[in-house]
Amino acid sequence: MNNVLVVGSVALDTIETPSGRQDGILGGSAIHFALAARHFARVQLVGVVGQDFPEEHVTLLRRLEIDLTGLEKAEGQTFRWHGRYKGAMNVAQTVSVELNTFGTFRPTLPQGFRGTQFLLLGNASPHTQAAVLDQMKGPKFVLLDTMNLWIQTECPALVDLAQRVHALCVNDEEARMLARTPSFSTAIRKILEMGITALIVKKGEHGAILATRDFRFVIPAFPTETVVDPTGAGDSFAGGFLGYLAGVGVTPSNLRKALLYGAVMGSFTVESFGTERGAALTRSEVDARYHALCEMISL
Amino acid sequence: MNNVLVVGSVALDTIETPSGRQDGILGGSAIHFALAARHFARVQLVGVVGQDFPEEHVTLLRRLEIDLTGLEKAEGQTFRWHGRYKGAMNVAQTVSVELNTFGTFRPTLPQGFRGTQFLLLGNASPHTQAAVLDQMKGPKFVLLDTMNLWIQTECPALVDLAQRVHALCVNDEEARMLARTPSFSTAIRKILEMGITALIVKKGEHGAILATRDFRFVIPAFPTETVVDPTGAGDSFAGGFLGYLAGVGVTPSNLRKALLYGAVMGSFTVESFGTERGAALTRSEVDARYHALCEMISL
Numbered sequence: 150m151n152n153v154l155v156v157g158s159v160a161l162d163t164i165e166t167p168s169g170r171q172d173g174i175l176g177g178s179a180i181h182f183a184l185a186a187r188h189f190a191r192v193q194l195v196g197v198v199g200q201d202f203p204e205e206h207v208t209l210l211r212r213l214e215i216d217l218t219g220l221e222k223a224e225g226q227t228f229r230w231h232g233r234y235k236g237a238m239n240v241a242q243t244v245s246v247e248l249n250t251f252g253t254f255r256p257t258l259p260q261g262f263r264g265t266q267f268l269l270l271g272n273a274s275p276h277t278q279a280a281v282l283d284q285m286k287g288p289k290f291v292l293l294d295t296m297n298l299w300i301q302t303e304c305p306a307l308v309d310l311a312q313r314v315h316a317l318c319v320n321d322e323e324a325r326m327l328a329r330t331p332s333f334s335t336a337i338r339k340i341l342e343m344g345i346t347a348l349i350v351k352k353g354e355h356g357a358i359l360a361t362r363d364f365r366f367v368i369p370a371f372p373t374e375t376v377v378d379p380t381g382a383g384d385s386f387a388g389g390f391l392g393y394l395a396g397v398g399v400t401p402s403n404l405r406k407a408l409l410y411g412a413v414m415g416s417f418t419v420e421s422f423g424t425e426r427g428a429a430l431t432r433s434e435v436d437a438r439y440h441a442l443c444e445m446i447s448l
Numbered sequence: 449m450n451n452v453l454v455v456g457s458v459a460l461d462t463i464e465t466p467s468g469r470q471d472g473i474l475g476g477s478a479i480h481f482a483l484a485a486r487h488f489a490r491v492q493l494v495g496v497v498g499q500d501f502p503e504e505h506v507t508l509l510r511r512l513e514i515d516l517t518g519l520e521k522a523e524g525q526t527f528r529w530h531g532r533y534k535g536a537m538n539v540a541q542t543v544s545v546e547l548n549t550f551g552t553f554r555p556t557l558p559q560g561f562r563g564t565q566f567l568l569l570g571n572a573s574p575h576t577q578a579a580v581l582d583q584m585k586g587p588k589f590v591l592l593d594t595m596n597l598w599i600q601t602e603c604p605a606l607v608d609l610a611q612r613v614h615a616l617c618v619n620d621e622e623a624r625m626l627a628r629t630p631s632f633s634t635a636i637r638k639i640l641e642m643g644i645t646a647l648i649v650k651k652g653e654h655g656a657i658l659a660t661r662d663f664r665f666v667i668p669a670f671p672t673e674t675v676v677d678p679t680g681a682g683d684s685f686a687g688g689f690l691g692y693l694a695g696v697g698v699t700p701s702n703l704r705k706a707l708l709y710g711a712v713m714g715s716f717t718v719e720s721f722g723t724e725r726g727a728a729l730t731r732s733e734v735d736a737r738y739h740a741l742c743e744m745i746s747l
Binding site: 236237331332333337354355365367368369372406443446 | 535536630631632633634636637651653654655657663664665666667668671672673675701704705708742743744745746747
């Protein structure tokens, strides 16, 4: 089984949605990524927590065979995010953020992780992400995640970094922001013209698209009726996508299948608060939903 | 070549979009449907115009081999609609409507049209639509179009009628309105539970879905960068869908292909004002876009 390395946030989230409220539950991009990717590849996690991080979460992650060699426990508190979703739940409203130990985190990769061939650069400043990439020994496939903040404040550094990786992952609003156009189709073309090899755009309930200079592959979302908490869906998507690729290797056909696995993993995550659904999932549940999604796009 | 019958509006439209303004151009649901369906089947059109309807439009329609036996020229003026699109152009703002001859139109089908096997009931009051259906001799496939107005004001009559046809065609907002739920997936399930055999939901730039109790087929929109005027895109979609089915017959596989042809025909219509692009299209242009769309969904 191949390895996949994720460098990202580990958080304690407080989440309010129309379904209820949960306080201080396990979250963060690296966690949601890891829980999705573990079905397909061996996950190496690099992140930081504080002294308040509950031991039960460490126990859970170990039980799910996530390699925690790169999980640092620093002085201070764990990153905390408090978010709220209303109505159609497309956009999180941030109630408060305490970066804590994550604010000063400069990831140093364990030597044993530097040769890993599949890497997710979880959402962080492009400078921090570049410093991580600099520690790697020629990875085969690097997926870069980002957010509106970095597109607005660090666009040149972000585009420079995106040219060094194999795929950039954004949502549709971020794609339009990055390309500075209201047209989704134009945004995709313009981003590829920036010298980016492959672009993944997540469109929530409207599915996702994988675009390269050679092809576009467009898929629907898995039509779940149960949307409890969207937090982490994008990270689960990335975990399904990159985990699957790590498991089977990069080919044009596998890139397409990986996109479907991304959509599948995201669809499970929204069905419960935090990591509840993702931590309990089996591979056969994953594959059943994958095959159902394949059916929905088959002529 | 099979026949396909459309009963709907013929209009003179005034349209304002960010690309400019056009006054009194050829439009209406039956026209946009006919221009799309003509590539696949012989189109029979039933509608009404007034004394002001320019002869050049009749000449154009005849040249495109639309059967105008059912086009009535009544006392008074032609139906006129004035619409405006702004920003993302997802929603038309109606500046003014003059129903004129269309307001009192009670369609009487020519005897020669009553045995036609494929019928589009273009957007009208469900009572008017039912009166049209009553004149038909057991058609093989009837597609029912509607709009938010009838969902709000004539819901029981609309649902009754929808149970008598083979497919209902709505947009995503109308689907949620009809099912009284904010969840798109739930809306689809609930509408099928109303006793409707097949449901087509058009989602604009997000593509379309065909749902029956047996399967769901989900497709993306064709990614055109040129959006000049969205008027008639939904009718062109219906024309591509039903025209294709009339041409090749109804099978589960053809239903899926028909949905793709619907998306293709809609994508051409938005690229110019009114019927400009649609009237000039060739079948080879249509098929090229169809194959490009197939590529985008192929694993």
